[in-house]
Each structure stands twice: as structure tokens, then as C-alpha cells.
Amino acid sequence: xxxxxxxxxxxxxxxxxxxxLEIRMPDVKTTTHDSYLVRPFKITEDEIYILGFEAVASxxxxxxxxxxxxTEIAHDKEYWSEFEGMGGICKYDSxxxxxxxxxxxxxxxxxxxxxxxxxxxxxxxxxxIAMQIHYKHVVADPDSSGVNLVVTKEQPARLAGIYLxxxxxxxxxxxxxxxxxxxxxxxxxxxxxxxxxxxxxxxLGRRVSAWREREGRWELIGTGDPRKPQMFYLIEGxxxxxxxxxxxxxxxxFDSSDRDTRTTIGSTGKDEMCNFYLMYSVNASLFRFERMLxxxxxxxxxxxxxxxxxxxxxxxxxxxxxxxRFTVPRYARITxxxxxxxxxxxxxxxxxAIGQVGGLSHNTQQDQLVVFHRGSNDWxxxxxxxxxxxxxxxxxxxxxxxxxxxxPETGMIEDSFGKDLFIMPHGVYLDSEDNVYLTDVALHQVxxxxxxxxxxxxxxxxxxYHPGSDSTHFCKPTSVVVDIAxxxxxxxxxxxxxxxxxxxxxxxLAQYGESGTEKxxxxxxxxxxxxxxxxxxxxIHVADRENGQVHVLNYISGNFTRVYxxxxxxxxxxxxxxxxxxxxxxVTDGGYRESKIMTIDPATGTIKAAxxxxxxxxxxxxxxxxxxxxxxxxxxxxxxxxxxRFIPSSVAPPTPDTKDNSLTKTxxxxxxxxxxxxxxxxxxAIVGMFPVTYLAxxxxxxxxxxxxxxxxxxxxxxxxxxxxxxxxxDEDDLVFKKPGMRY
Numbered sequence: 108x109x110x111x112x113x114x115x116x117x118x119x120x121x122x123x124x125x126x127x128l129e130i131r132m133p134d135v136k137t138t139t140h141d142s143y144l145v146r147p148f149k150i151t152e153d154e155i156y157i158l159g160f161e162a163v164a165s166x167x168x169x170x171x172x173x174x175x176x177x178t179e180i181a182h183d184k185e186y187w188s189e190f191e192g193m194g195g196i197c198k199y200d201s202x203x204x205x206x207x208x209x210x211x212x213x214x215x216x217x218x219x220x221x222x223x224x225x226x227x228x229x230x231x232x233x234x235x236i237a238m239q240i241h242y243k244h245v246v247a248d249p250d251s252s253g254v255n256l257v258v259t260k261e262q263p264a265r266l267a268g269i270y271l272x273x274x275x276x277x278x279x280x281x282x283x284x285x286x287x288x289x290x291x292x293x294x295x296x297x298x299x300x301x302x303x304x305x306x307x308x309x310x311l312g313r314r315v316s317a318w319r320e321r322e323g324r325w326e327l328i329g330t331g332d333p334r335k336p337q338m339f340y341l342i343e344g345x346x347x348x349x350x351x352x353x354x355x356x357x358x359x360x361f362d363s364s365d366r367d368t369r370t371t372i373g374s375t376g377k378d379e380m381c382n383f384y385l386m387y388s389v390n391a392s393l394f395r396f397e398r399m400l401x402x403x404x405x406x407x408x409x410x411x412x413x414x415x416x417x418x419x420x421x422x423x424x425x426x427x428x429x430x431x432r433f434t435v436p437r438y439a440r441i442t443x444x445x446x447x448x449x450x451x452x453x454x455x456x457x458x459x460a461i462g463q464v465g466g467l468s469h470n471t472q473q474d475q476l477v478v479f480h481r482g483s484n485d486w487x488x489x490x491x492x493x494x495x496x497x498x499x500x501x502x503x504x505x506x507x508x509x510x511x512x513x514x515p516e517t518g519m520i521e522d523s524f525g526k527d528l529f530i531m532p533h534g535v536y537l538d539s540e541d542n543v544y545l546t547d548v549a550l551h552q553v554x555x556x557x558x559x560x561x562x563x564x565x566x567x568x569x570x571x572y573h574p575g576s577d578s579t580h581f582c583k584p585t586s587v588v589v590d591i592a593x594x595x596x597x598x599x600x601x602x603x604x605x606x607x608x609x610x611x612x613x614x615x616l617a618q619y620g621e622s623g624t625e626k627x628x629x630x631x632x633x634x635x636x637x638x639x640x641x642x643x644x645x646x647i648h649v650a651d652r653e654n655g656q657v658h659v660l661n662y663i664s665g666n667f668t669r670v671y672x673x674x675x676x677x678x679x680x681x682x683x684x685x686x687x688x689x690x691x692x693x694v695t696d697g698g699y700r701e702s703k704i705m706t707i708d709p710a711t712g713t714i715k716a717a718x719x720x721x722x723x724x725x726x727x728x729x730x731x732x733x734x735x736x737x738x739x740x741x742x743x744x745x746x747x748x749x750x751x752r753f754i755p756s757s758v759a760p761p762t763p764d765t766k767d768n769s770l771t772k773t774x775x776x777x778x779x780x781x782x783x784x785x786x787x788x789x790x791x792a793i794v795g796m797f798p799v800t801y802l803a804x805x806x807x808x809x810x811x812x813x814x815x816x817x818x819x820x821x822x823x824x825x826x827x828x829x830x831x832x833x834x835x836x837d838e839d840d841l842v843f844k845k846p847g848m849r850y
Contacts, residue, residue, distance in 0.1 A: 128256040130174075130238050131163070133185055134249035137242050141170075141375040143189035145196050146253070147180045148236045152260070156224035159257035160208045161216035167663065169252055170241040170376070171211040171307070171337070176225075176233035178202040189239060190374070196237045203232045205425060206269045209305055209384055210254075212643065214338030218257070220302060222264040223388045243376060265388040270299070270349075271426035272317060272357035274381035279311060279361050279370040287359040287372075287381040291427035298350040299387040303339040304329035307382040311361040311370060313710075316441050317383045319347050320354035325439035328355075328385065332686045334710060335643060339386055349387070356433055357383040364711060444686045445706050445715035449739050449753035451724060457750055458519045461511070464742025464750060466535035466546075466586070467679075467732040469515070476515045476732070476740055478750060479525075479535035479545060482507035486531060486744070491549065496574040496582050496602055498530060498549040505529050510543065510561075515737040515752070524561035528554075534586035534598075534637065534730075546597070548583035551575075553597055566613050568597065576603045578615035588640040588647060590662055596647060598635040606635065606649060606660060619660055619667065620649070629658055629667035637730070639682040639689070641709060648689055648709070650680045657691060657712070671712025673705065679730045682709065692728045692741055702728050704739055704753065718753055725751065 130148045137144070162172055179202075181187070181195030189196060197204040207225055208217070219225075227233040240252055277287035306315035316330035326347045331340060349355060359381035363370060370379050435441075462481040469476050482505040492498055509525035509532050525532075530549035537543055541558045542565075551574045555566035574582035582602030589595050593611030604622035609615055623631040636652035646668070649658040655677055658670045675695030682689055689707040702725035706716040718739070719725075727745035734740070738754040 126258060128258045129163075129253065130236065130256070131251045131253035132238075132240060134251055135186060135246065136249060137246040140244050142242045142246070143374065144186055144240050144242065145181070145189050146186045146238045146240070147177075147184075148238070150228050150234055150236065152228045154226060154228040154230040154262070155258050155260055156226055156263055156266075157207065157219075157256050157258050158224045158263070159216060159218040160210070161255045161257075162210040162214065162252075163255060164210070164240070164252035166211065166213045168242060168244070168246065168250065169211075170243045171209065172241075172252070172254060173209050173239040174207040174254065175237040175239065176203060176205045176207050176227055176231075177235045177237050178204075178232045180235045180237055196239055197235075205233070206271055206384065207236065208254075208339075209307065209337070211307065211337035212335070214336040216255075217303075217339050219267060220341070223267050223302070224259070224263040224265075225267045226262075226391075241374075262391055264391060265300075266391045267386060267388050268299070268425060270301075270355075270385040270387060272355075272381075272383040272385070273426060273428050274359065274430055275372050275428065276430040277359075277361075277372055277379075277381060279363050279366075279379060281363055281367050281369055284313075284360070284362045284364065286432075287361065287430070288432045289357045289381075289427050289429060290431035290433050291355055291429050293349050293351060293353045293355050295349075295351060295425070297389045297393050298348050299389055300346050300348055301328055301342055301385050301387045302346065303341050303386040304331065305337060305339045305382075305384040305386075306331040306333045307337055307380055307384070308333040308359055308361070309376060309379045311363050311366070311379055312359055312381070313362050313708075314360045314441060315357070315381070315383050317355065317357040317385060318435065318439060319349050320356060321350075325436050327439055327441070329383075330441050333359075334687050335684070339384070355427055356435075357381075357427065358433075358435075359383075362711060364713075443715060445688050445708055447706070448716045448720065448756045449704065449718035450756045451719050452738065452752040452754050455752040456518050457511075457513060458517075461748055461750070462505075462507075463744040463748050464729055465532035465744075467730040467740055467742045467750070468535045468537050469732050469734050470512070470537045470541040471539060472541050473512075474515065474734065474736065475521065476513040476734065476737075476750075477535055477537060477543070478511040478513060478742065479532045480509055480511070480742075480748070481505065481529075481532050482509055484531060491531065496551075498572060500530070501572060503530060505532075510535070510545070513750075515734050515740070518752075524556075533584070536587040536589065536638075538589040538593075539591070544587040544589065544595070546584045546587060546600075548585065548601065551581045551583060553581070553584055553587055553595075555595075568595070568609060568613055574602065576605075578607075578618075581607070585636050586638040588638045590640065590645075591642055594662070596638060596640075596662065598638045598649065600635055604632045604635055606638065606647065608662070617665060619665060620658070624654060626654055626656060626672070627670060629670045630660075632656075632658060636677070637679045639680045641682045641684075641687070643684060643687065644709075646709075648680050648682060650677045650691065652676050652678060655693070657689070657707075659709075669712070671707075673714075674703075675701075678728060681731050681733050683733045683735065685735065688715075688733075690731055690733055690739060692725070692731045694727055702726070704728075704731060704741060 132146050135144055164172055175196050177197035179198035181198050272289045274287045274289055312333040315333055317328040319326050319328055328347050329342055372379055464480050466479040484505055504527055507526055508523035509529050511520050512522035513520055529547045531547055533548045534546040543556045545554045550571050552569035552571055554564040557565045569581040581599045583600045584597050585600040586598040595609045597607045599605050599607050605618045605620045608617045620630050620632050624633055625631050632651045633654045634652040637650040639648050645663045647660040647662050651658055653676055655673050656670050659668050661668050673691050673693055675693040677691050677693050680691045687709055689709040690704055692704045695701040702723055703717040705714050707714055726743055728741040729744040730742045732740050738752055741751045743749050
């Protein structure tokens with residue numbers, strides 16, 4: 108047997124022999140909000156290895172779920188409340204306390220890479236797995252949320268551990284954007300290989316990142332948006348190894364622009380958290396759990412609230428909990444991904460002529476752009492409707508295929524359908540199974556076509572040629588989205604100013620929104636022109652065209668939660684999950700060449716970028732869609748009818764090893780570009796030397812005497828005292844700045 112084959116078999120053996128272990132809450136109830144319950148599981152084997160995790164829980168009820176490995180647990184009970192009485196998870200003097208896994212926001216199951224597992228059991232000094240669940244609200248009915256573990260008794264080649272960054276000191280002032288920074292020297296004896304990470308904050312967190320610093324050189328370990336599903340994300344590409352003596356840094360960016368009170372780090376939904384979980388592996392023969400920070404005792408407490416909390420409840424022996432502000436070198440900084448601008452792809456076009464573009468979308472399985480156009484029918488060519496919104500030209504059915512499947516890279520049309528069906532196409536949407544939903548404002552109907560079955564619709568909503576406002580009629584419906592449960596949401600539309608909800612069979616369920624022109628009130632809408640869905644936060648973003656607003660509807664609660672303005676009239680919106688971003692296209696009062704595609708922070712409504720650069724080639728853009736690998740696409744309803752492709756603009760980063768002499772170069776350029784006599788320049792240089800010389804003399808005088816200070820202590824060779832939180836200013840303190848904001 109060859110060595111390569113033997114290596115493959117050794118990696119695969121644990122997975123072949125794996126089995127499932129279930130841990131559940133025992134039908135618990137709670138009487139308060141923000142309850143933290145702990146459920147222990149006794150491990151009877153000498154050693155078992157965890158290869159995968161899957162939460163059996165819902166984010167509607169559970170804020171987060173954590174698994175801990177403990178030598179001893181805090182209580183000998185079936186379950187207990189972490190913060191009642193003595194509380195705790197692992198016993199305070201437990202030999203081992205380590206985090207094994209963390210989950211939130213409906214994150215999917217997580218499988219460790221081949222050949223890696225967490226070792227638990229008596230040989231690992233982990234006799235218990237303790238599951239902590241944070242219940243957001245009162246649990247009136249018995250709950251059995253929990254986790255399924257994939258385990259094996261066969262040792263994998265590498266063993267996993269968690270290195271935790273956790274801040275307990277930051278105070279977030281209102282109406283601010285600030286960083287919480289953590290810095291530590293890594294004291295582990297073994298070199299670790301990070302392979303996954305997870306970020307965690309509450310509502311104000313915008314980005315969490317970590318770096319390794321070695322000999323002055325910074326390398327990014329990982330960065331993530333905590334508003335995404337809070338799962339462990341595998342690190343792609345070359346791994347950044349961490350060895351003893353390396354400095355490790357983590358940063359959380361918080362945005363409290365819409366909060367009127369200060370926010371502290373804490374355990375409730377009104378508080379904040381700043382966590383970066385680094386999952387790593389080492390060779391199984393070298394691995395050992397070790398406490399990398401000294402355990403605080405009563406005599407060692409300094410009295411700060413943070414140290415008291417850490418001394419009462421040990422969360423992870425292996426990690427960084429020290430607040431220390433730092434400056435990230437320019438070459439290693441994390442830029443705001445939403446601030447990137449998109450520019451026209453000048454060499455891209457569709458392979459054939461089209462009519463007015465009613466809608467754009469894309470499928471998920473083939474990465475195709477989907478275009479819904481009006482062929483030879485032109486809404487602006489004549490009066491299509493009477494005063495009661497009845498279509499006047501029922502016989503003018505479009506003879507061309509109206510639905511086009513387009514290669515987004517080449518512009519070639521790869522499939523099409525939809526001839527002899529529509530009069531005035533408007534919106535198109537593809538669900539997670541690539542079923543196609545279409546709206547026609549002349550027919551007052553919504554059509555669903557199952558994937559690949561283009562000859563006949565599988566579902567029709569609305570009454571053909573009959574406008575209305577009840578549960579079976581629409582009046583010029585404009586757009587559709589579908590949630591993960593299959594519920595259908597229709598924007599209705601030009602007449603009714605509402606969003607209508609149906610189940611997957613077409614049964615009417617509810618409607619949301621009221622007609623009005625008053626701006627700034629969530630749910631008060633005019634022309635409801637487009638919808639897009641955010642599956643992460645269970646929200647639908649509604650384009651209120653003439654009012655120039657986007658309304659946000661929580662489709663679980665049925666409530667409009669917020670509204671934010673868009674310059675001009677907002678025609679179309681599209682949501683992207685990675686990173687979370689809302690794209691909106693407008694037509695302003697400036698008319699031609701004033702339209703822009705805006706990139707918006709969906710949590711705050713802040714416009715981060717407007718694309719493309721001026722002058723914009725967009726005329727009257729009617730619909731947009733975003734394909735992550737191919738850019739943004741916008742469709743026109745004004746001649747010449749076309750679809751534009753926009754790709755991210757590229758900005759070359761500064762050379763890492765080059766010192767930043769930009770200020771010097773700027774001064775020299777300005778001197779060389781002005782008519783300043785050489786004698787004047789020399790005179791200014793001589794005058795400028797006096798304060799520098801004086802300062803040097805003062806420093807020398809104060810430093811003489813072998814480095815001895817006034818108190819008689821020899822401080823030569825000492826580094827600057829690192830305070831618990833260094834408030835010194837630096838240009839990298841704030842990553843995302845807002846004009847006029849106080850920092």
C-alpha cells in the first residue's frame with residue numbers, strides 16, 4: 108500500500124466510524140427575558156473526538172448556543188441558570204475550561220475539515236460538555252433546543268482548539284462609530300494553524316477582524332460581518348500560523364448612530380459583545396489544553412468590573428481579553444466593503460436586441476442573468492389604461508420570448524420563453540429552487556413557472572384583466588419575493604400601495620402597508636415598485652418609488668420596522684448577503700445622466716457609495732440585480748433599451764514594505780511647482796532647525812545618567828507601560844466615518 112493511500116485512509120477512518128450524539132434542553136421554561144440556561148452532558152469514555160456540530164434551534168427563540176468543555180461543572184444538576192445564585196458553567200477551579208463551538212442567527216451545521224477533531228473525555232481532562240443557551244424572550248412552552256454532534260472514537264491526525272478574543276471594557280457612546288481593540292502576546296508552546304473563525308456582537312456590531320503581528324509585519328487572520336449567520340467560516344487560501352511570541356490583535360467596529368444612550372459590554376440584548384472565535388488545529392501528538400492566562404483569584408483582582416466578571420465566570424483558558432488600542436498598517440487594513448464603487452463594463456452587451464426592460468433577476472444554480480422585457484410593446488408609446496386601470500389593448504400580446512436567460516460574462520442568450528403570454532411585463536424573481544415568478548401590470552396577474560417547465564405556469568395569482576384591491580385581485584402588481592418557507596409576497600403596486608402575502612399554494616394570508624405621501628413613516632407608501640428579501644434578518648425591503656424611500660418589513664412579525672430616504676425616485680432594490688448590502692437605483696430630478704446605483708448599509712440606511720462615476724450613462728433604469736461573481740446589472744425602459752453591466756472598480760493597495768513618504772513628496776511637489784527662490788527655501792530650512800535642535804538637547808539632558816529617572820528606578824530596557832485601555836489617538840481608530848459626526 109502506498110504512503111499516499113495510507114494517508115488518505117487515516118484521514119477518512121474517523122468519518123467512516125462516526126456516530127451522532129444528541130444534547131437537548133429537558134423541556135425547559137423561563138419566566139424572564141435574556142435567560143441563560145446550562146445543560147451538562149457527562150462523558151464516560153476515555154477519549155472521543157467531535158467532527159461536526161448542528162444546532163437544533165431557531166433564532167426566533169434562541170439568541171445563541173455555546174458548547175464548553177469542562178473538567179468539572181459548576182453544579183450537579185440536570186440544568187441551571189448561569190447568572191442565578193453562584194451560577195457559572197464550568198466549576199471555577201476546573202482544570203480545563205474551553206469553548207468547543209458557538210452558534211447564532213440560524214447558522215447551518217458545521218463540519219470540521221478532514222482529519223481534524225476536538226478531543227474530549229477523561230484523557231483530555233474534559234469530563235463534561237456543557238451547553239449554554241441564551242433565550243431571548245420568555246419561554247412559556249417547554250423547549251428542547253440543543254445540538255447534534257458527529258463523534259468518533261478514532262483519533263484524527265490533528266486536534267482542534269479555540270482561541271477566544273473577548274472584550275469586557277468598551278463603552279460605546281451614543282451617535283458614534285468606534286472600535287473595541289484587543290491585543291495580546293501569544294503564549295502557547297505549540298504553533299497553531301487557524302482554519303476557521305466566528306464573529307459575534309449584538310445589534311451595533313458592523314465588522315470584527317483579527318491579525319497576527321510578527322516582527323512588525325501584520326497578516327490578516329480573518330474578518331467578518333457579525334450581522335451574517337454567526338457560524339464558523341473556513342479560512343480559505345494560505346493559513347496564517349501563530350507561534351509563541353507573536354502578537355495577536357482583534358477589533359470590533361460598532362455603529363451607534365441611531366442610539367441615544369451609551370452601551371456597555373454585557374449579556375442582555377440591550378448590551379453589546381465583542382468576540383472573535385479563532386478555531387485552530389495542531390498535530391495530534393503535540394496537542395494539549397493549557398491555560399495561557401493566569402487564573403484570577405480574589406487577591407489578584409484589581410477591582411474593575413471586567414476583571415470581576417472574568418474571575419467569577421471563566422469562559423476560555425486560551426485567549427485574549429486585554430483592551431489595548433492599536434493602529435493597523437495601511438497595507439493590512441480592512442476597508443469598508445460597501446464603499447466600493449462599480450463602473451461600466453464597456454465591452455459587455457446582450458447578444459440580441461430587446462425591448463423595454465421590466466425586470467432583472469438571476470438564478471442560483473447556473474449563475475445566469477434573467478431578463479424580463481416588453482418586446483415590441485412600449486408603455487410610453489400610448490395610453491394603455493383607462494381611468495379605472497383597465498388595459499385598452501387586450502389583443503396586443505407580445506410575440507417574442509420575453510424571459511431571457513443570459514450568460515452574465517459573455518452576454519449570450521442561453522435560453523428563453525414567454526412568447527404569446529404577456530402584454531406589459533414588469534417584475535421577475537427566482538426563488539431558491541430557480542422557479543420563476545413574473546408580474547404583468549396589464550393583466551393584473553402574477554405567474555409562477557416551475558424550473559424548466561416553461562410551457563405552462565404552475566400557479567397564477569390575480570384575475571386576468573380585472574384590477575382590484577381584495578384578496579383575489581391586484582391592480583398593476585410590480586414585483587415578487589419568496590421566503591424560505593415558500594410564502595409569496597407581491598408588491599401591489601401602482602394602485603394599492605400594499606404588499607400582499609400568500610402561502611406556497613396561493614392562499615391569501617395577509618397584507619401590509621397603507622397608502623400615503625407622508626415621508627418618514629414606516630409602512631406609509633405610495634407607488635410600491637419593487638421588493639427584495641433579506642433572508643438573514645427576515646426582512647423585505649420595499650421600494651416606495653415616488654416618495655423616494657425604502658421601507659423595511661419584518662415578514663415574521665408583519666411589522667414595518669424602519670424607513671430610510673433615497674435621493675430622487677427609487678425604482679428598484681436588490682439585496683446581497685455577502686457582505687450584507689442593499690443596492691438601489693434611482694432617477695433624480697436632474698433627469699438624464701443623473702441616475703445612480705447606490706450601495707446602502709441595510710441596517711442603518713446609510714449610503715456607502717453611488718455608482719458609476721459621473722457622468723452616469725444610465726438614462727431611466729427600471730430594474731437592477733447583483734451577481735456576486737459578475738457585478739451589478741441595470742435594465743433601461745428608455746431608448747435605447749439595453750442592460751448595463753457594472754463591475755467593481757479596482758484600487759491598487761500601497762506597497763507593504765515601502766515607507767509612507769506621501770507628505771514629504773507633497774511638500775516637494777508644491778515647492779517645485781511654485782516660483783520660490785532657492786535662497787528662501789534654504790533660509791526656511793535653517794530657521795526650522797532651531798526648535799528641533801532645542802528639543803534634542805532637552806531629551807539628551809533628561810536621559811543622561813544611565814537611564815535613571817527621578818524616582819531612582821532604572822527604567823532602561825523597559826517598554827512603555829500598557830494601560831488597561833490606551834486612549835491615545837491614531838488615524839485608524841475609526842474605520843467608517845460619517846460627515847459631521849462627533850467622535
